[in-house]
Amino acid sequence: MILDGKCPTGPVEKSWDKHRFDMKLVNPANKRKYKILVVGTGLAGASAAASLGELGYNVEAFCYQDSPRRAHSIAAQGGINAAKNYPNDGDSILRLYYDTIKGGDFRSREQDVWRLAQVSNEIIDQCVAQGVPFARDYAGYLDNRSFGGAQVSRTFYARGQTGQQLLLGAYSALSRQIRLKTVKMFPRTEMLDLVLVDGEAKGITIRDLVTGEIRVHAGDAVLLCTGGYANVFNLSTNARGCSVTAIWKAYRKGAFFANPCYTQIHPTCIPQAGDYQSKLTLMSESLRNDGRIWVPKNKGEKRAANDIPEDDRDYYLERKYPSFGNLAPRDISSRAAKEACDDGRGVGPGGKGVYLDFRDSIKRLGEHVIRERYGNLFEMYERITGEDGYKVPMRIYPASHYAMGGLWVDYNLMSNIPGLFVLGEANFSVHGANRLGASALMQGLADGYFVIPYTVAPYLAASKPGKAKEDHPECKKSIEDVKAFTKKLLSINGKETPADFMRKLGNVTWNNVGMGRSKESLTEALAKIPGIREEFWKNLKVSGTELEVNQQLENAGRTIDFIEFADLLCRDALNRDESCGAHFRVEHQFADGEAKRDDANFSYVAAWGFKGDGVPPELHKEPLEFNLIKPAVRSYK
Amino acid sequence: MSGHSEHNTKTLKLIVWRQAGPDKPGRFETYTAKNITDHHSFLEMLDVVNEDLIKEGKEPIVFDHDCREGICGVCSQVVNGVPHGGHERTTVCQLHMRLFKDGDSIYIEPWRARAFPIIKDLMVDRGALDRIIQAGGYTSAHTGGSPDANAIPIPRHDAEYSMDAAECIGCGACVAGCPNGAAMLFTGAKVSQFAALPQGQVEAAERVANMLKEMQDCGFGNCTNHYECEAACPKGINVKFIARLNREYLKSLL
Numbered sequence: 001m002i003l004d005g006k007c008p009t010g011p012v013e014k015s016w017d018k019h020r021f022d023m024k025l026v027n028p029a030n031k032r033k034y035k036i037l038v039v040g041t042g043l044a045g046a047s048a049a050a051s052l053g054e055l056g057y058n059v060e061a062f063c064y065q066d067s068p069r070r071a072h073s074i075a076a077q078g079g080i081n082a083a084k085n086y087p088n089d090g091d092s093i094l095r096l097y098y099d100t101i102k103g104g105d106f107r108s109r110e111q112d113v114w115r116l117a118q119v120s121n122e123i124i125d126q127c128v129a130q131g132v133p134f135a136r137d138y139a140g141y142l143d144n145r146s147f148g149g150a151q152v153s154r155t156f157y158a159r160g161q162t163g164q165q166l167l168l169g170a171y172s173a174l175s176r177q178i179r180l181k182t183v184k185m186f187p188r189t190e191m192l193d194l195v196l197v198d199g200e201a202k203g204i205t206i207r208d209l210v211t212g213e214i215r216v217h218a219g220d221a222v223l224l225c226t227g228g229y230a231n232v233f234n235l236s237t238n239a240r241g242c243s244v245t246a247i248w249k250a251y252r253k254g255a256f257f258a259n260p261c262y263t264q265i266h267p268t269c270i271p272q273a274g275d276y277q278s279k280l281t282l283m284s285e286s287l288r289n290d291g292r293i294w295v296p297k298n299k300g301e302k303r304a305a306n307d308i309p310e311d312d313r314d315y316y317l318e319r320k321y322p323s324f325g326n327l328a329p330r331d332i333s334s335r336a337a338k339e340a341c342d343d344g345r346g347v348g349p350g351g352k353g354v355y356l357d358f359r360d361s362i363k364r365l366g367e368h369v370i371r372e373r374y375g376n377l378f379e380m381y382e383r384i385t386g387e388d389g390y391k392v393p394m395r396i397y398p399a400s401h402y403a404m405g406g407l408w409v410d411y412n413l414m415s416n417i418p419g420l421f422v423l424g425e426a427n428f429s430v431h432g433a434n435r436l437g438a439s440a441l442m443q444g445l446a447d448g449y450f451v452i453p454y455t456v457a458p459y460l461a462a463s464k465p466g467k468a469k470e471d472h473p474e475c476k477k478s479i480e481d482v483k484a485f486t487k488k489l490l491s492i493n494g495k496e497t498p499a500d501f502m503r504k505l506g507n508v509t510w511n512n513v514g515m516g517r518s519k520e521s522l523t524e525a526l527a528k529i530p531g532i533r534e535e536f537w538k539n540l541k542v543s544g545t546e547l548e549v550n551q552q553l554e555n556a557g558r559t560i561d562f563i564e565f566a567d568l569l570c571r572d573a574l575n576r577d578e579s580c581g582a583h584f585r586v587e588h589q590f591a592d593g594e595a596k597r598d599d600a601n602f603s604y605v606a607a608w609g610f611k612g613d614g615v616p617p618e619l620h621k622e623p624l625e626f627n628l629i630k631p632a633v634r635s636y637k
Numbered sequence: 638m639s640g641h642s643e644h645n646t647k648t649l650k651l652i653v654w655r656q657a658g659p660d661k662p663g664r665f666e667t668y669t670a671k672n673i674t675d676h677h678s679f680l681e682m683l684d685v686v687n688e689d690l691i692k693e694g695k696e697p698i699v700f701d702h703d704c705r706e707g708i709c710g711v712c713s714q715v716v717n718g719v720p721h722g723g724h725e726r727t728t729v730c731q732l733h734m735r736l737f738k739d740g741d742s743i744y745i746e747p748w749r750a751r752a753f754p755i756i757k758d759l760m761v762d763r764g765a766l767d768r769i770i771q772a773g774g775y776t777s778a779h780t781g782g783s784p785d786a787n788a789i790p791i792p793r794h795d796a797e798y799s800m801d802a803a804e805c806i807g808c809g810a811c812v813a814g815c816p817n818g819a820a821m822l823f824t825g826a827k828v829s830q831f832a833a834l835p836q837g838q839v840e841a842a843e844r845v846a847n848m849l850k851e852m853q854d855c856g857f858g859n860c861t862n863h864y865e866c867e868a869a870c871p872k873g874i875n876v877k878f879i880a881r882l883n884r885e886y887l888k889s890l891l
Contacts, residue, residue: 051780066701067767069807070709086787122783129783131776131836133800140790158800164708165803172775179771187764210756239703273676278684279705380707383731386675449780497691499684543691548658549699549757552691 003256003607003622005429006410007111012628013094016115019411020454024461031056033465036456037204037219039191039246041068043163043441044424045225046170047448053177055453060217061174062189062206064241064554069171072227072239073444076163077284077377079145079155080127080441082120087144091152093117098629100439103149103329104404104432105581105597106631107262109605109624111411112429119450120442124156126449130169134158147437148285149329149636155438160284160376166441170448186217190554191246192485193478194222194253194420195468201250201420202468205478207486209554212547214482216475218468221419221456224250225448228403228425230263232562232569233514234506236400237269237282243558244565247407247426251568255415256607256620258428259405260565261573264435264582265515266401267333270384271353275503280399281384283377285333285437288326290361290370291394293317293333295354299344305355305393316340320592324636331434331582331595332636334398338515339593341397348395357393398515402440404431404582405572408607408622412455413447416607419459423447428605433581486546489556494539498555501540501563504532509566513573518586522574526567533563568608568617575619578602581634599631647673647739651686653698654746659754659762665744668698675735679722680705680712682734683745699758707731707871710806713813714759715746720810720869728808728871748809750818752856763809765855766823772851773844774827776836789835799833802826804872814869817858822866824852825882826874832885842889849886 008019026034034057038049041063049061063071085091096117101108124142128134134156135143144153158165177183188209195203195216203218229244230236251257268288270281294315296308316336318325328336337354340346347353362370367390371378378389385395407415407422409429414421424444431439468475512525536559544550579588579595580602588596605622649670656663670686677685680702687697701711707728714729716722721729724736737743747755752765803826811822828845831837837844860879867876 047780054779065703065709066711066763067807069767069770070703070711072704072709074710075704075706075708084786122781124786125783126778126780128786128789129776129778129836131799131831131834133796133803133830133834134786135800136791136793136796138793140792140796141787158803161708161804164806165800168803172770173778173780175767175771176775176777185767187767239709240705241703274674276674276677276681276685278678278681281706379726380731383707383727383733384678386733386735453780495692497688499688541691543694543696549760551699552697 001620003408003605003620005109005622006412007109008411012110012114015111016118023454024458026457026461028056032058034058034221034460035060035219036221036223037217038062038223038225039204040071040225040227041174042071042073042225042227042424043167043170043444044448045071045223046167046174047445048223048225048423048452049183050170050173050177051449051453052456053180053182056182059177059183060186060219061183062186062191064188064190064209066187068174068185068187069168071167072242073167073441074164075239076441077160077282078147078286079157079162079438080123080166081147081154081438082124082156082442083117083154084121084124086142087153089152091154095152096120096154099150100430100436101432101626101629102634103436104434105595105634106432106599106603106626107259107580107624108432109429110626110628115451116430116443116446119446122450123442123445127166127169130172132158132165132169145286146289146327148288148327148333149436157286160374163441166445170445192249192482192557194250195474195478196253196417197468197472197474200418203475205482207482210549212550214479214486216470216479218470218472218475220460220463220465220467221421223421223423223452224407224426225423226426228406229565230400230403232505232566233400233510234502235272235277235280235510237266237280240279243561245558245561247422248561248565250407250415250417250420252610253417254610255417255420256408256609257405257568258408258605258607259572260569260608261576261583262404262433262581263400264330264402264404265334265398267330267337267398268356268396269399270381271348271395271397273349281380282399282401283381283396285330287356287374287377290373291326291356291358292360293326293354293356295340295345295347301345305347314345321636328636329434329436331584335515335584335593337398353395353397355393356396358389359393362390400510402435404428404433404435408605412458413452414455414459419463421452421456423452433583486553489540489553490542490546492537492540494541496539497541498552498559501532501536501559505563505566508532509569513570516584516586517573519574522570525570526574529563529567529570536560536563571617572606572608575606576602603631645674647734647737649673649682649737649740650742652742652744655698655758656755658757663755673734675733677734678705678730679716679732679734680730699760701760702730705730708806710808713748713761713808713810715748715813717744720748720813721871726871726873748813750812752818752820753809753812765857766807766809766820768855769820769824769848769851770827773840773847776831777840778836791834795833799830801875802830802833802878805874806872808871810869810871811866812857814865815858816863816865817861819860819866820852820857821860821879821882822870822874822876824848825878828885829878829881832881841885845882845885845889
């Protein structure tokens, strides 16, 4: 099937303004009659729930954490982009749009990206009005820093905790609506099924993670704001609870999953120390503003970092990409690190690391300046590794970090299932095959504050409120299905824990579908994953019972969803027989190792439809068009 | 990485609080953590213990954890009598086992405060902190129509002061560390964040009054200057924000 994103026609620069005027509205007095279910309370979910509550809709919000303030957006460090052009360095909406399209290697939807760039400025205004304490200069104006993939300074930041401050801003706005009773909040709650009534999304089935109760919440529309699936690699920078579960359950109910193979590997993470490790810690790539990345020139170098003279160091990013240098985009930086390590020049245990060195910046600016800019990151590094980054170079290595792919949505952020909207990292639309730094926060808040409040209206205006209630047969059936699934997980009583299975899965996904992919590696992964799945259902061990706090049961459910999802990830990566952005097929590269796109055959969104267990998914395509700029070879040299 | 330490593993004795539910009696149970290296985080050490327990057919220890990088604020364990284990600016998820010696005994307990009922084992209900924020921890700026972000310059010092307060991760260690079970540092930090900014002035009086009332209604105690909160805070939130809270409260009465 050829999918239609239903984008506005006419000039791209006018598309959002035109669409806003063309969309139907819901009468203010009628808004409270519509109940909107918002799943997830990160930047996208909290901002959406708060904004929809302010408009007068009747909102119910859900999160698995004990408080909406803890969603994983909180861990974003570096900053948020906007086209304010405060530094007077040539930025504009057009340039932010251009950088985002180019950064995504011409695999994102043009109109969605334009809208994102256009509303970016309003986000900063909104956050400042909320009391977000962004960094400021001595005149009291907002400060900016540079990020990867851009030659202008457009990133706003709050020390190394920008995600935290933006999330607390959205959480505050959400808290206000909870106080005003427009939003009802359900923490420690996990969505385990999507309820369809006559083919439309009209409810969710959840498990109360404290009592174990499984129940349905019915509503008039469902918003999934449940983040990404980077944990499919087992070790990633995501929080332990981040999972594919909510969007996977929606996929199993018919929502198309778009571009799952676009996964981002972040270049600046602390290297893994051992098998027991539960997560990888990211350090903001803003560090690349002042840190220089290098490896020894000689294989098997034995000297300590500080004893290696300048001539024996290879500042490989500066050498290969002179104009972007250490700020080359994430996919390029990550692959370059892997290449250096594969070449036997990696540093640290197992040779899986490269140096990030602040010596020259400290000499130039003084340690106090570096401390002021990145103090908390240096502290974090020392806490984990026991080393002082001011004195010896940090060691970094790429790690799975972000998912550009997600559920397919049209221009209104509605999936192919009417009434099911998908926001933030959980959807696929703006980052293409690679996301630029400081753009995730921008997208989450754009979707929640400035897109969904408008784009949910046309669907609601055309539907009668309260169509489905909790006693609808579809709701009852969903509860029975989830209960049966839960019982099945508890009944196997085998020998291996969910963590054992995640490690097994992670070995396959990281090695075969990680930074470099090939037909062989993907075919091998596709052969191995069914075995893991089969063993899961034979040999899983979950302790405890259903009707209590049971973290193992939660992990087991998320694990099997990841195992199932990994299969789709590999299929998509195999189908996309080109390299683009973060999707690097080793068969398709230029002589210098750069990704080689194939626009003639792959300039489309691959959206997969579920056809049943054990049946291959169906591929639907949405062709990509670029009117404002034409696809070109992405070069950062 | 020094490398040598990976081969030296440690064995530790854990004395852990187990409690089946809010109204059930609790007790200490003893476990052994084996094959722990310098590079295990504290929670990874507990993961190892839990995996062993599950395979022995026993109930794993329930504890809250998520980001495991010290920012989400969900981890909440009293280690050897000190919230988060007592290392400066360190949450328990960022505590590393290089800080413990082979053969050490470690006591692990949940946050204990009247306003934080225990859910299970080391997991507590901190909904009271959310309720304090709901009472006034915001500016009432609704989405849209905000003036340009640079329309009101804010002196750098004020922005930095506000950010110092805003760094609070809402973990509740300040409450767990306080002999009065007070949430004055938590509340003071949020009140001070807004008090320092022009955007927070409009509702300043109402905010501090409502938040303090909610704090009392939730069953938190009051401050008697022990400074245990600041010592326990993994983000180094300063007690000066409690003084600011008191000042803002007095101002609100004028």
